[in-house]
Amino acid sequence: MNLNKKDKVKDFFRKDGFYLALFLCLCVIATVAIVTTKKNNSLEENNTAQNEFTLNIDEQETSEAKKQNAERVEEDITNELVEAEEEESDLNVSSGTNTEVIFSNPINGVISRGYTYPKPQLMSDGTSRNIRGIDISAAIGSEINAAAVGEVKEVSSKVEEGNYVVIAHANGLYTKYTNLSNDIRVNVGDRVTEETVIGTVGNSSMIFTNDQFGEHVSIEVQDASGKDLDPTAYFTFKED
Structure with a gap:
């Protein structure tokens, strides 16, 4: 009786053990694939977030640079207008000014x-x-x-x-x-x-x-x- 049980167990492992081992290998492979996929997705998400963060910084820096350039141009134009107005006012004789001007003799004689x-x-x-x-x-x-x-x-x-x-x-x-x-x-x-x-x-x-x-x-x-x-x-x- 005991001999028959042992023989049956041996027959089981010889016949069905291969399929069991195959099943276990497939499970291991599937588990590894799932874990790897999750890691890759996580890395891609991190890379995407990093790229978006970098782009945002670049856009902010570009906008700030454009703003500074615009301010400099506006300031230059304002200074030029002020200088032009000052030059014009220097020679404004429509109402007269108190500016002191010393005349030089324009010719000898x-x-x-x-x-x-x-x-x-x-x-x-x-x-x-x-x-x-x-x-x-x-x-x-x-x-x-x-x-x-x-x-x-x-x-x-x-x-x-x-x-x-x-x-x-x-x-x-x-x-x-x-x-x-x-x-x-x-x-x-x-x-x-x-x-x-x-x-x-x-x-x-x-x-x-x-x-x-x-x-x-x-x-x-x-x-x-x-x-x-x-x-x-x-x-x-x-x-x-």
Whole structure:
């Protein structure tokens, strides 16, 4: 009886043991596959999260950089506008300012005819003329500089004044240079300094001619409203 049981057990392991072992191996393989899959999924999730985190940081840094660049550009534009406004205000003569501007003699010479306005002066032909500036004796062709920093407001010609240039200055005053030659070297809108040659002495006035008054340039000074002022209060020319 015992021998039969042992034989049956041996037969079972010989016949069915193979399938049992195969089943156990499959179970082990399946378990390993499941564990490996879970680990891979976990790694992929971690990598995805890390990539998203990195992208978010990059986007934030890029946005911050763009913001800083935009702020710098805006600041530069603002500074340029302020500088332009300051430059414009320096030459604003519409209402006059209290800015102190010292005029330099625009040419070497002496006063050959003084300022008499509003008292008219009798001319050789019997007519009377207002002398609104001072005549500076100077040879034809002598260079004439601007009296101070300013902006050229007018370049033109009239019978009485001949060729002339008008310059606006930061203190609300205008200087006017008449009886110039055709060699005028500035244009309306030009910014000038005491170093700027605006033209040369000529003989273009048809009224105050060089034949009657000698070779000269006439210099006038006006305020912002166009009122004539005595140039000798602003220049240091000596009288002839």
